[in-house]
Amino acid sequence: MKLLFIHADYMEYEAREPTKFAESILDEVKKGRMEEVLVAFTAIEKQDEKDALGSAEAAANEIADVARKVQTNNIMLYAYAHLSSSLAKPDKALEIFREIEIKLKEHEFNVHRSPFGWYKSFNIACKGHPLSELSRSIEVEEKAVTREEVVEKIEREYYVLTPEGEEYKFDPDEVEKLEVLDKYPTLQKFILAEEVKGQPKGEPPSIKAMRRLELIDYEEATDSGHFKFFPKGALIFHLLREWATYVATEKIGAIQIETPIMYDWSLPDIRGQTASFHERHYTIETEDGREFVLRFAGDFGLFRIMKNATMSYKQLPVRIYEFSKSFRYEQRGELSGLKRLRGFHMPDIHCFAKDLEQGWDEFQWIHRNYSDHADGTGVEWALGFRIVKEFYEKNKDKIIEMVKYSKRPALIETLSEAKHYWVVKNELQAIDSVGGNCQLGTVQLDVEDAERYGITYYDEKGEAKGCIINHSSIGSIERWIYAILEEALKKEKPELPLWLAPTQIRFVPVSQEFVEDCAELAESLNARVDVDDRDDSVGRKIRDAEREWVNMIIVYGQKEKDGDTLPVRLRSGEVKDLPLDEIQLIVEKELRNRPYKGLPLPMLLSKRIVFRG
RNA sequence: GCCACCGUAGCUUAGCUGGUAGAGCGGCUGAUUUGUAAUCAGCAGGUCGGGAGUUCAAAUCUCUCCGGUGGCUCCA
Numbered sequence A: 001m002k003l004l005f006i007h008a009d010y011m012e013y014e015a016r017e018p019t020k021f022a023e024s025i026l027d028e029v030k031k032g033r034m035e036e037v038l039v040a041f042t043a044i045e046k047q048d049e050k051d052a053l054g055s056a057e058a059a060a061n062e063i064a065d066v067a068r069k070v071q072t073n074n075i076m077l078y079a080y081a082h083l084s085s086s087l088a089k090p091d092k093a094l095e096i097f098r099e100i101e102i103k104l105k106e107h108e109f110n111v112h113r114s115p116f117g118w119y120k121s122f123n124i125a126c127k128g129h130p131l132s133e134l135s136r137s138i139e140v141e142e143k144a145v146t147r148e149e150v151v152e153k154i155e156r157e158y159y160v161l162t163p164e165g166e167e168y169k170f171d172p173d174e175v176e177k178l179e180v181l182d183k184y185p186t187l188q189k190f191i192l193a194e195e196v197k198g199q200p201k202g203e204p205p206s207i208k209a210m211r212r213l214e215l216i217d218y219e220e221a222t223d224s225g226h227f228k229f230f231p232k233g234a235l236i237f238h239l240l241r242e243w244a245t246y247v248a249t250e251k252i253g254a255i256q257i258e259t260p261i262m263y264d265w266s267l268p269d270i271r272g273q274t275a276s277f278h279e280r281h282y283t284i285e286t287e288d289g290r291e292f293v294l295r296f297a298g299d300f301g302l303f304r305i306m307k308n309a310t311m312s313y314k315q316l317p318v319r320i321y322e323f324s325k326s327f328r329y330e331q332r333g334e335l336s337g338l339k340r341l342r343g344f345h346m347p348d349i350h351c352f353a354k355d356l357e358q359g360w361d362e363f364q365w366i367h368r369n370y371s372d373h374a375d376g377t378g379v380e381w382a383l384g385f386r387i388v389k390e391f392y393e394k395n396k397d398k399i400i401e402m403v404k405y406s407k408r409p410a411l412i413e414t415l416s417e418a419k420h421y422w423v424v425k426n427e428l429q430a431i432d433s434v435g436g437n438c439q440l441g442t443v444q445l446d447v448e449d450a451e452r453y454g455i456t457y458y459d460e461k462g463e464a465k466g467c468i469i470n471h472s473s474i475g476s477i478e479r480w481i482y483a484i485l486e487e488a489l490k491k492e493k494p495e496l497p498l499w500l501a502p503t504q505i506r507f508v509p510v511s512q513e514f515v516e517d518c519a520e521l522a523e524s525l526n527a528r529v530d531v532d533d534r535d536d537s538v539g540r541k542i543r544d545a546e547r548e549w550v551n552m553i554i555v556y557g558q559k560e561k562d563g564d565t566l567p568v569r570l571r572s573g574e575v576k577d578l579p580l581d582e583i584q585l586i587v588e589k590e591l592r593n594r595p596y597k598g599l600p601l602p603m604l605l606s607k608r609i610v611f612r613g
Numbered sequence B: 001g002c003c004a005c006c007g008u009a010g011c012u013u014a015g016c017u018g019g020u021a022g023a024g025c026g027g028c029u030g031a032u033u034u035g036u037a038a039u040c041a042g043c044a045g046g047u048c049g050g051g052a053g054u055u056c057a058a059a060u061c062u063c064u065c066c067g068g069u070g071g072c073u074c075c076a
Helices: A046-069 A090-106 A147-152 A172-177 A179-183 A185-195 A206-212 A231-252 A268-277 A299-308 A356-377 A389-406 A477-488 A512-524 A538-547 A558-562 A580-591
Strands: A002-018 A031-043 A074-079 A110-113 A118-126 A133-137 A156-161 A167-170 A216-218 A227-229 A255-257 A262-264 A283-285 A291-294 A318-327 A343-353 A381-388 A410-415 A424-431 A437-446 A456-458 A464-466 A468-473 A505-509 A529-531 A552-556 A566-569 A575-578
Touching: A002 A046, A002 A074, A031 A046, A046 A074, A046 A090, A046 A133, A074 A090, A090 A110, A156 A185, A156 A389, A167 A172, A172 A185, A179 A185, A185 A381, A185 A410, A185 A424, A185 A437, A206 A216, A206 A477, A227 A231, A231 A255, A231 A318, A231 A343, A231 A356, A231 A477, A255 A299, A268 A299, A299 A318, A299 A343, A343 A356, A343 A477, A356 A389, A356 A424, A356 A437, A356 A468, A356 A477, A381 A389, A389 A410, A389 A424, A424 A477, A437 A477, A505 A512, A505 A538, A512 A529, A512 A552, A512 A558, A538 A552, A552 A558, A566 A580, A575 A580
Parallel strands: A031 A074, A074 A110, A255 A318, A381 A410, A505 A529, A505 A552
Antiparallel strands: A002 A031, A002 A118, A002 A133, A156 A167, A156 A410, A216 A227, A262 A291, A283 A291, A318 A343, A343 A468, A381 A424, A424 A437, A437 A468, A456 A464, A552 A566, A566 A575
């Protein structure tokens, strides 16, 4: 907002002609005159719209301040557009004018506001003392927009889009009327969990299981929403991370970077990130008073790198991968097991494309890979798209292609306007064992000019242009663990995929004299094989192994020492006699194209410490 | 953040309308050397989530803080 103050002996004006946005006024206020007056010529600017009340308040305070200094009680608030080249919308400007007027009257000033939107003539007699002519510029500090505020006004519509391209519009309050869903139970569960309020759900059993299995536990010595990982949990975490990295770098073709987790909060571009992401965040203050923000997304370090990168249109698309810990200061009540954390690990891929067409190609390319990855984990997952309505109408064919590729129907939510930086995002949603859902992977197409982040490439004419960016994540590792545990717990006898199981094969010697043979056999196998050498009964060892979800249990005694095969007890309870090399083949087959890591704990169970009762 | 519920040994838990705690598992010691979901015996381990209040007396009642779960809001 721009203000020009004149302290005058008198000021008089007459409204001559209305402009097209003139406020309607009575004839008696077409003329105005005040004596011993502080005239505030005022132009409301575009940026004042963001916080109308805040800027009105700031302006009123400023005007009151000057009025007191020149010792007058009379104020004329005079709309004077010519002070600025970046004016606010007329209706918004008028609203702010009225607000300033009200605020000044609250300060007990005698206020006269000139009519808005009229061509006016005026006569003024400036006093000419040092304080009689002043100009001020008011900028209200931009208030961070909360997530709730942005989301409020948007109008939404919901559809089910089948792989055949059929579209069924529905009202989320009447999902039960939507008969197509009978054909698609997974999508039905997702829609019920996500869009229908008040669905009663129990506690997901993975929360207790992850603790009982000594995978992951709460840590009370830190903030809520941060977990500690025991060796077995750390193994699963490590394997999932390796696999995500493999998909990103080998399958998708992204190049990997590594950047810091905290950033200088005083830098405008770092602060700007919160404006477009409006996440809640952690800040850290150092002893010398500097403030840092913990990264809440992968973009911080990446965008800094990309700002300095020189890119030609010939090199695009460029895909960058980063695996890092992110921090979001979620509300207390939003935290939930491994589903929702304040500190979590995300594999992130950002694609930089030269135009919308290439941006779409990248969106679809990532979608296909994430879809394959999700299928590879064996979890039950549903597909969703959130998309700006206009954008959906224009690009429906592309959405249908992706729905077809994933061989499942999708929930489509159309939005009247963008609520974040993206115009379309897909969602890969895991369904847990109690009818809840949890978003894993997502790709988000950002069509706004990337120049706002300072990320540009050179086009055919050698001119710098902003990129189209796809922000994407395969889903946080913690959530993947959640989904995989929940999937396991849907069965009566839960089982982890062999490639993730901390113990794939356990030897149970019938007595101490066979421990050494078992250890030799265990070492000869290329898998995570351990030996229960504890001084306990066979029944007891079997029970413990079953409770630990060990995939294959082999009891070993004199019979096995003399024979050619080993009795492999599977999770089903079935015992199969198999030769050693065949067991190795089973493991190899299951582990193909998956990362591998050795036992996370000593091979002999007697050497293992107990982490929790 | 709001609403509801929960918090007793390392773990799982008993403890009715107030009288300062019982057990199982795990751990330790000893016996047992075991054939497909718990071998037996003994020992140690708790200021009942923290703090405050009511009371002669609080794990039990009240307040408050912390932690957890579910719902709302929001989200990877």
